[in-house]
Amino acid sequence: MKGLRKSPWLLLAAFILALLFRLYSLQVDPDPRVRSQAGSQYWARLRVTAPRGFIRDKNGIALAISTPTLSFFIDPTLWDPGNAPLLQDLIPRPRLERISGSIGGRYYPIARKVDPPISDRIINLRLPGLFWVKETKRVYPQGNTLSHVLGFCDIDDRGLAGAELFWDSVLYAPPEGRIIAKDARGDFVDVAIPGHTMTADNDSLVQLTIDSRLQHILERRLREGFLQHKAEWAAAVLLEPSTGRILGMASLPDFNPNDRNTFADKESLRNNALSRVFEPGSTLKPIIMANLIDNGEVSQSTTVNCRGKIRVADVTIHDIKAHGLMTPTSIISDSCNVGMVTSVRNSDPFRTYSFLRRCGFGDLTGVEMPGEESGLMIPPSQWRGSVPATISIGHGIGVTPLQLAVATSSIANGGKIMKPFIVSEIRSRGGALEYQGSPVVVSELMSARTAQWMREALRLAVEKGTGRSADVPGAKVAGKTGTAQVPGAGGYLKGDYTPSFVGFWPFNDPKFLLLIVIGNPRAGDFLGGKVAAPVFRSIVQDIEQIS
């Protein structure tokens, strides 16, 4: 032991141990002052937007996508206000004025989500105290196309309308932390906070049932009709009647989700296909007549004499002309008001009301979109006087274009009300399947035989009746025109009409159902056969060329 105490190696061992302890304390548990000094080299800790997921059409074409962009800010302690004029025309004017004077603090944002080449011009100025951080920006590569269905986001990438809002929980990714630090060359770089990955991609997906090509046709032709007739609004819905799959949905006026200046007009933000409640007029007649035939209240050989007008309670319902002796088929093909009113004269209001509810009127269809209206249905206890008669010709009831399209689909598909769906599938981040749109039968509305009979009657309406201008040789279109007056305070508004056309093709095995509604045309024509049917025909022609 004596020798060991004298040994110089003991001192060396003690020295090494002390060294190890010091190393440990410096590396693992440093002094708070050291921590503070080390931390001071970091400039800032920021929260920046992470990319949202994709919205694609049925063919996989991107409809909404997040792309990298830059946000600029200054450190007022390093910023020289004299440099502010160099940023003129590159950043918003109020921000420019603000940074032209003295500002407190160490962080002041001057421009968010700036795209090239503006961002490149700002970077190339290399101004002291000016920094930038990467963010993502929501972009809609197809501009106005499908704008009401897609919707838009706010500056922080939270969904505000359309599918962006409805599926925000899937598409939205929380902001990521960023530390702005100096690298070895003294340049500022942004890095992810340790433990968090720097992501530029978010693979969550909302895949729609919409086909971009059909959607383009729908929007282009609807816009032509909208402009030609100087209408206030217009809507179109294209469905696959056998499944309820929505293939196209258009609404005018529209907006460009990439340009916030186009959001100023509130009417342009409204999706008329879902949110506009209108009186359908004669386009409701086939559904009412199908019910009468299905119930046995009217047979296919029943005849009604149309003298051009009929008095019901306190109102007189007119026709364009006295049609004479009419059968149910000719009532539909010639859109005879008197014939319809006479046919429903003995109907039970409660039964008719129940039927209309089974059609989906007065209820949300349940399509995966926000802002849907349920329409207006007067309870049967209030169906007094002329109400049952006016409802039979499509007045006194408020429906949305989507509801009317779904109800008419039941004639095309053999009598079933299908739940409409616009989303094909939803995948969360990582690729897990969250939701899949599939055909759902809501109710059996009429027998297949009645539906078959009504399809033939509607074919006749296009071949020889009021819908002749919707006919496309070879396509075998069946459909019905509608011209409804517009209700206002104290009665129907003079000169305001809602012409519409709903049809499907080929009539014996329908693959498509299309509804066109043009609101308040101001160019002279107002009849469904003159305003909406030609738009319908042009769309069918275009679709037939590519399908």
Place this chain on the structure above:
Amino acid sequence: MNSHTLELPCANDIRTGGRGTTWILLCGAIVVLLMGLVALRLYSLNLEYQLADIQRQIVLREEEQSRLEKDLAGLLNPTRVYSYARSELGMKASANMGLVKVAAIRKDSPVDHEENRAGPGVIRKALVWLADSVSRKASARQ
């Protein structure tokens, strides 16, 4: 009885010397161990740096991919294709276009199918050979 323990000269020195060697070896081992740890730390730092670099490149590639996807979606935009076809290429839809629906073709039996395929196939090969011989582009075609 007195007894004397026989002590070898320098016996203590020998023991001290043995402990010293042990200590030297121990210290040497510790130093080697520490150096190994330092080397490992440096190696891991290098790996971390490489990893960060790769991750940065991944992010850049993903950003590039996002931009390309945006450009692709813009190019596939039917509105753009339509307006380009009309304004740049002067294409128009024919005014007197009609639809001709062709009935479904009867499914041939496999034997008929083979026979049908063999005939045109030989002619096609001959035409290709002829075209290649004339244009001398056979090698380019392959």
